[in-house]
Amino acid sequence: MGSSDAAPTVRAVIFDYGGVLTTPTRESIQAWLAEDGIRPETFSAALKEWLSRKAPQGTPVHKLETGEITPAEFNETLAARLRTHDGSPVDPTDLLGKLFARMRPDPAMLDLVSQLRGSCVRTALLSNSWGNNYPWEDLDGLFEFAVISSEVALRKPDPRIYRLALERLGLAAQQTAFVDDGAPNIEAAQQLGMRAVLHTDPADTRAQLAELLPAGTVPQEENR
Template identity: 90%
Template sequence: MGSSDAAPPVRAVIFDYGGVLTTPTRDSIQEWLATDGIRPEDFSAALKEWLSRKAPQGTPVHKLETGEITAAEFNETLAARLRTVDGSPVDPTDLLGRLFARMRPEPAMLGLVRELRGNGLRTALLSNSWGNNYPWEHLDGLFEFAVISGEVAMRKPDPRIYHLMLDRLGLAARDAVFVDDGAPNIEAAQQLGMRTVLHTDPADTRARLAELLPAGTVLQEENR
């Protein structure tokens, strides 16, 4: 293959938040279900109906992520779908807060973002928000731009939100790598021409990014 066919060097890495820059979302969910005594099958059924590939447009999750309903409204809707193991109703008060209570920033991933910036790469955040309060005290200074779904009334995998991020960066899709833990979001980015990494754990993401980044980029900081 001639040099004219070579992929252009990566200029920016765009990260998802929950489950990528944090400890796994599923771990927090499992602890919440156990602590609150909620029947897992009820939550799984609601999530499948509202968030699966086959979910229709405008589900409660979609509306939450685009800011059409508040977290409090979603809490009421979700609680109505759930029961405890003894059949009791579930308290909707701060339900999402309880669901995400055990999710923490992942130091290894935040360190990776700092390394990328230290190597001259641009970094940005692209997140579907579930009414989250983002820990900006940990994130400030790590990203050039942050596009949060609830603030722009669009959500991944809608191509428009990727275009918005790329427009803010002033880059073409081929100039960026997108890191996310959701396969549909990764596939949407690929269809636009972005290079992608499906995140499973910090070590794997570090290794896969190292293969995509420009020659001379050194990623050596220990995961911690």
């Protein structure tokens, strides 16, 4: 810090959506599994096969995120992999809607983005979409633009989707910070030279961004 080798000043922060600007996705999933009586291991097995680091390209999750299949098609595919505790099949109707039903915007994170904007830090949204209906009324005015995977036919951690966001910002990777709750997505950003923050909770993300941005840019969180 403070030497001639200091990293370039971060001028923009790119945020993920689900699990970063919202309550934890896992909490919504756990509540859905419990309420519908679905065996958690059947969901976990499908997710591991389709979304783990070792998953092959072109899994149903990948195709959903890039818009190659519709949410309704994904619902059918996922439902076929699930079973209830009594062994019954799972109704595919609005399965994704139920999965995300309890996920809510996190006021502390929305406040953080708003404060960054007020301090003239540029902000953007970069999200892998699972057919989500984003609450744009809550996000209005917080971001210069949004890069949504299904709209650009690319998904994190493909480096091309990060480069697309950087091109729209007109900044070098070293001038941006990226906030995500997924380690593979963070690692991909770091490999491009972006300053990455693995989100675990609002206070920690606020503290990490305060280390990356110019002094005074990130106000301390108010005691509530």
